[in-house]
Amino acid sequence: MNYRVPLQDMAFLTRQHSDEHQSLIIEQAARMAEQQWAPANARGDQQGCQLEQGKVQLAHDIRETFCRYAADGWMGLALPQRWGGQQQSEVLAAQVGEMLTSANHALSMLPALTISACRAIITHGSDQLRDTYLPPIIAGQWTATMCMTEAHCGSDLGLVRSKAQPGADGYRIYGSKIFISYGSHDASENIIHLVLARVADAPAGIKGLSLFLVPEKIQNSRGEWQQDNSVVCTGIEDKMGIHASPTCSLSFDGALGYLVGQEQGGINAMFTMMNEMRLGTCLQGVGLSERSFQKSLGYAIERLQMRSLSGAKNPQGEADAIVEHPDVRRMLLTQKAFADGGRALANYCAQLLDQQAAEPNDKDATLLLELLTPIAKGFCTEAGLESASHAIQIYGGHGYIRENGVEQLYRDGRIATLYEGTSGIQALDLLGRKVLGNQGASLRLFTKKIHRLCNENLQHPQLAKLVQRLLPFARQWPELSMQLGVKAMQNHDEAGAASFDFLMYSGYVTLGYFQLKSALDAWQLLQQQDSAFSDDFLQQKIQLADFYLQRLLPRTAAYRETMLAGLESLNPVW
Numbered sequence: 001m002n003y004r005v006p007l008q009d010m011a012f013l014t015r016q017h018s019d020e021h022q023s024l025i026i027e028q029a030a031r032m033a034e035q036q037w038a039p040a041n042a043r044g045d046q047q048g049c050q051l052e053q054g055k056v057q058l059a060h061d062i063r064e065t066f067c068r069y070a071a072d073g074w075m076g077l078a079l080p081q082r083w084g085g086q087q088q089s090e091v092l093a094a095q096v097g098e099m100l101t102s103a104n105h106a107l108s109m110l111p112a113l114t115i116s117a118c119r120a121i122i123t124h125g126s127d128q129l130r131d132t133y134l135p136p137i138i139a140g141q142w143t144a145t146m147c148m149t150e151a152h153c154g155s156d157l158g159l160v161r162s163k164a165q166p167g168a169d170g171y172r173i174y175g176s177k178i179f180i181s182y183g184s185h186d187a188s189e190n191i192i193h194l195v196l197a198r199v200a201d202a203p204a205g206i207k208g209l210s211l212f213l214v215p216e217k218i219q220n221s222r223g224e225w226q227q228d229n230s231v232v233c234t235g236i237e238d239k240m241g242i243h244a245s246p247t248c249s250l251s252f253d254g255a256l257g258y259l260v261g262q263e264q265g266g267i268n269a270m271f272t273m274m275n276e277m278r279l280g281t282c283l284q285g286v287g288l289s290e291r292s293f294q295k296s297l298g299y300a301i302e303r304l305q306m307r308s309l310s311g312a313k314n315p316q317g318e319a320d321a322i323v324e325h326p327d328v329r330r331m332l333l334t335q336k337a338f339a340d341g342g343r344a345l346a347n348y349c350a351q352l353l354d355q356q357a358a359e360p361n362d363k364d365a366t367l368l369l370e371l372l373t374p375i376a377k378g379f380c381t382e383a384g385l386e387s388a389s390h391a392i393q394i395y396g397g398h399g400y401i402r403e404n405g406v407e408q409l410y411r412d413g414r415i416a417t418l419y420e421g422t423s424g425i426q427a428l429d430l431l432g433r434k435v436l437g438n439q440g441a442s443l444r445l446f447t448k449k450i451h452r453l454c455n456e457n458l459q460h461p462q463l464a465k466l467v468q469r470l471l472p473f474a475r476q477w478p479e480l481s482m483q484l485g486v487k488a489m490q491n492h493d494e495a496g497a498a499s500f501d502f503l504m505y506s507g508y509v510t511l512g513y514f515q516l517k518s519a520l521d522a523w524q525l526l527q528q529q530d531s532a533f534s535d536d537f538l539q540q541k542i543q544l545a546d547f548y549l550q551r552l553l554p555r556t557a558a559y560r561e562t563m564l565a566g567l568e569s570l571n572p573v574w
């Protein structure tokens, strides 16, 4: 089953703020995703990458597909016009981002990282850095990386050992980074590394780090960007999935670098990139759920096995299609509910980013984004994996073999709960910093929205039951956070013992809000004569919300119980 961009689902979310020009862009992006990116996915997985004499060669189809994307100007879609971008909305960029990652996860990382690096340069770089580096990147000639991880430090960036020595022309960077995605490749003329390193005498720990822009190639005496800059790719990883994406070890041996922002302001600057990437990784989870659903549904309609318990549904055939079996439907609806709910959450985060750009002093938008980013990243990637696992299950043994491509979905998607901060790290960030750290201010903002939506619809002629299912969470969620806060004051480890369960609980409630909203909107549209959506499509939205609120939201009960179980049961003797 070939990938089809869920254009209607996307249009349903943006129906109030999308114009003809944007629709045209979406259609073009959809064609690119379906006709170029998706067909390159399996071949990229089979061919992988080669390292030859310190240079990575991408799989042929991956390189060609990227070069076409870059030449067609997609890199600058949401980046500022000042440096050659098209300055389209974040909402539009998020939709395109989902299509590309659904079509080809491994390749989608290259533009995602490059665009996030641009954000860090725009927000923290000097005018000179911005004017020199952004135009060729935005034009698609150069790409960028994020260089944080070292062999002894991943989650704990405070341990970074890479060094920077100030000199007359900039800084000299020394150190070894590992796991750098697209740290070397042959699809762009230059690679701009954003490197976390410590200037000599800077304090230990995370606050002592600075961020440097380190080009792979610097200008020679004739001003051409052709001189090698002491950055060498020393190896690429042989790994579980995303084979088309080179995961590089890089050695910096006195490479020339330029400070981005202030000395010792590195982690702050890198966070601009990381937050953007976290929302990008959320899209990977959403895209994975969507792709898993599409492949599974196509198969479930065709695969004939056993008879429906309530009597034959395909009496002329040898057996009924497996889509008739309630257990298979359970899995399909779970995938679809995660895709739809996650997409709505991602779309809302993108709206908040647009709001922030329009009104930088909008404190509510900032608070909501802070709260929702770890939920979006942490929950949607975990949900994506569950969806991919269901895809294998729906295919049965045929899902476990390579030929059908669903095992690739799982292998590729598995990374999303790990990089850009593991789910454990997202969970700590959510509970520790974003909820307890601001005395629940951002959580209250969001639960007020749940409250309002529910209260306005308590007497709804058709959906009151769904409203009743979500309403209690508007109170229970902040109450739980307070209970955990009290425990954590006695022993900080209590927060760590509860954080993952709290993250998952938060994710289910958040998607519950978006599912309810989707059902209410669909119902509203059903009452109109001239809606752009078919009645069947709108009814499906209501059914999906009903499924979600009855069958997935109750998982919160288990998370609630386990998050309150405390530290005691986590003290084994090994």
Ligand SMILES: Cc1cc2nc3c(=O)[nH]c(=O)nc-3n(C[C@H](O)[C@H](O)[C@H](O)COP(=O)(O)OP(=O)(O)OC[C@H]3O[C@@H](n4cnc5c(N)ncnc54)[C@H](O)[C@@H]3O)c2cc1C
Binding pocket: 146, 147, 148, 149, 153, 154, 155, 156, 178, 179, 180, 181, 182, 239, 242, 247, 415, 418, 419, 420, 421, 422, 423, 424, 425, 428, 496
């Ligand atoms: C394919 C791939 C691509 C990558 N791309 C990039 C890239 O482009 N740039 C880059 O800089 N890095 C990249 N990474 C690195 C990635 O971001 C790290 O692997 C990730 O952040 C986790 O770090 P780690 O692997 O060192 O695990 P560790 O930090 O050692 O964590 C191991 C486990 O311990 C848990 N843990 C750690 N600390 C805590 C804590 N305080 N509380 C609770 N649990 C904790 C973690 O959640 C995890 O489960 C990539 C990695 C891979 C595999």
